[in-house]
Amino acid sequence: MTATTVVIESVGIQPRRRLAVIVSIVIVALLVVAVVASPFLQDAALHQDILSASLSPGAEGHPLGTDQLGRDVLLLTIAGTASAIVGPVVIAVGSMLLGILFGTLSGYRGGLLDGTVGRVTDILLALPVLLAAIVIGGVFGGGYWSVAALLVVLFCPTDIRIIRSAVIEQAPRPYVEAAQMLSLSRRRIMFGHILPNVRSLVITNMLLNVGFAMVTLSSLSYLGVGVRPGSADWGRQISDGREIMFTNPAAVLAPALLLIIATCAITVLGDWVGDRLAGDDEA
C-alpha cells in the first residue's frame, strides 16, 4: 500500500531545450534532403576545373572556393553528405539488430549462451575501434561498405550489453511470468512481450550511435581507410584540405563544421526521442 502519492508529472521541456530540439530537427531534415540529392550532385561535384585550382571563398561561381583539384567546395560538401550519413545509419541499425538479438537471448535465457555472448563482447570491447578498423580495413583493403560492416561488429558489444541488462531487469516482472503461465513460446515472450518495453532504450541508443559512427567513419576516411581517394566524403575532404588550409580554409572548415553540427543535432534528437518514449512507457 503506497502511502506517498506520487505527484511527479511530466515536467514540460524547458524552452531552451525545445529550441535545441527544433533546430536539430531542421538540421536533420536538411541533411536528409542533402542525402537524397547527393547522388545527382556527384558528377557536378567531382568535375575538376584545373584552371581555377584552389580558389579562396567568394570566387565567382564558387561561394566556398575550390579545393586543390579545383572542385567546388560547397557542391563537394553537399555531395559528401550521403557518405557521411548513410553509412553511420546503417552501422547504427545493424549493430542494434545484433544487439537486440544477442542481448535479448543472452539476458532472458542466461546460462551457457549468456556466458559465451558475454565473453565475446568482452573481447570485442577490448579492441580499440579505430585501431582495429585501420588494421583490419588496411590489411583486407576494404571499401566503404566493408568498413561499415566491420564497424557494425565493433559497435554491437555495447548494444548487446545495454539490451541484455534491460532485459534482465524486465524478466522477473510479473507480466513476464504471467506470459510464462500462459505457456507462450520463449521467442514470443522475448520479442513480443519484453522487447516493446525496452524500445526507448533501443531507439535512443541507436540515434546516439549514428553520431558516434559518423565521427568514427569520418576519422577512418580522414586516415584513408574505406573511402576511395577523390570521392566526395567529409573525412576525405578534411584530410585533403589540410594542404591548402591557408589558400582556402573553407575546404577544411566546411566539412568539419558540418560534421560537428550534424553529430550534435542527431545526438540532441536521440536524447529527446528517448525521453519522450521513456515518458510514454511510464505514463
Added chain:
Amino acid sequence: MSALEVEGITVTHGSRTLVEPLDLGIEAGRCLAIIGESGSGKSMTARAVAGLLPRGVHATGTVRLGPHVVSLPASERVWSRMRGDRIALLLQDPFTSLSPVHTCGSQLSAALLAADKRRGRSRRRAAQRRADVAARLEEVHLDPRVAAQYPHQLSGGMRQRVAIAAALAADPDVLIADEPTTALDATVQADVLDLLTALRSERGLGLLLISHDLGIVQGRAQDVIVMQHGTVVERGDTSRVLHHPEHPYTRRLLAASPTLAAADRADQPAGETLLRAEGIEKSFDGRRVLRDVRVDLHARETLALVGASGSGKSTLARVIAGLEVPDAGAMTFDGASLPAGRAGRIPSQIQVVFQDPNSTLNPAFTVGRTVAEALRTAGRPASEVPGLLAMVELDPELAGRRPASLSGGQRQRVAIARALAPQPRLLICDESVSALDVSVQDQILQLLGRLKEQLHLSILFISHDLAVVAQIADRVAVMHDGVIVETGPTAIVIDTPQSPYTAELVASARAQSLTTEESA
C-alpha cells in the same frame, strides 16, 4: 498547550489542490490519526506539516509548534530549525530510510551530534556518544550491540526501531509517523505500534499517525481524522468515529476493513484432491527456503497459505505454478503427475494473479490485447474479451486502454481476467490484494469469492494478512521458516491455534483489527 497546531493548511500541485484547507491540533502526550486511502492527501498533509513536500508541491497555512509559528510556505532555513528539535518524521519504509553504508550506531550518533550543533552545545565525547547511542537503542527495546550493525543485518522491525530512535534523537515534541508499519510483517506491526504508543506517553510526545488502516487506531489514537480526496470527511473521538461513524465514507471504510471473524463454511463438502505436493524442497544460495513441504488442495476449495515474509509461502506457490523448479519433491494434479517447471504444463491447469498491480500487466499492451492473447492460448476467440472483462466487473470499453491509465484495482481485475482466460482449475493468488486500498481489496476479495462459485475454481491464496484470509479461505496452512506448522479449517485455526507461531500471528492480527462486537 498544544504540541502542534495546524491552521488552514492547503497543499497544491500546479493548479491541482491535493489537500483542501485543513486544521488539526495535537496535545502533548496524545495521538491523532489521519486515515485515508491512497490519493486522500493524508501523506501530503503529514509532509506539509514537516516541511518535506516533494518538488513542485506547495503548501500554505500556519503550523504552530509550541511557541514557534511557521507560516507556509517557509524557507528551508526556518524548517531546519524546527525539524528534529520540534518535529520529526518517521517514514514508511525502513529498508530505504536508513543509510545502507553506515552502521546504525553511526547514524544515531550523527543525529545526536546534529542536535548538539543546532543547540550550540559542545560536541559530546566519543565515550559519551557511545553511551547515549546505547541508551537510545534501549529506549526502543533494541540491544546496544545493534549500534555496530548495518541496516541490512537487521530485520524490518528492528530497522524501523532504529529509525524511530533516530527520529527521536533530538527529542522532538511532535512525531509524525507516516504508515510506520505498512512495510513490516504482520507479527511485528503491533510491536512497533505499541512501542510508538509507549514512547508517546513516556515522553509526552504529540504523535500524528498516518495510516490507510482504520484497524490500527483503536486503543492507540485518541482522535481520528478521516480523509478522502483531499478533504476531511469526518473527525472526532476515536471510539465515537469507530462505533458511530457519521459519514458514509467512514462507514464504507469500516465495513471494508477485514476482521478476524471467519465466515462459517462448515457445510462445504470437501471435494476430491486436486493438487498434492509432497516432500517439496527448495534452497536459494544454500538457504533452505522450503523444507519437506506437503500440501493438499481439494477441488473447489480456497486454501490460504499464511506466513511472514521469508517464510517460503511465495516460493511454494511459485513451485506449484511451475515458475520455480524445486530441488526435490513430487506433485500431482487431478490424479496425474505434474512436472516441475513450466515445460510440459498447459495453461488450463494453474494460473497466477500476482501482487504488484503496477507490473502485473505488460505496459506496452492494451487491456484487450493482454486478455485476447490469454484467450488465444486456450483456443478461444478474441471476441470473448468483452464477456471476460464483464465477468471481472470491468467496463468492456476499457479494452482499448493501457495499464498506465487504469487504477490499481482495475489492473488487478484485468490480471484476474487474464488468469481466467485459459479456464484454469486452480487459481493461485500471490498476495493479490495486499497492494490495494482497503475498500478496493474488499471488492476484489468478493469478486474472487463469486468467481470461485461461478467457475468451480480452487484457489490457493497466499497472504501475510490473517484478517484477509479469514474473509476468503476455507482452510488455512500456516508457514514458518519453510515448514507448514499448522493446517486446518480457517475458523478453527484462528480460534484455537495449535502451534505457538500461529498463536503469535493470531494475537498480532487481533491487536490490529477492529473489534466489531464492542459497542461503546
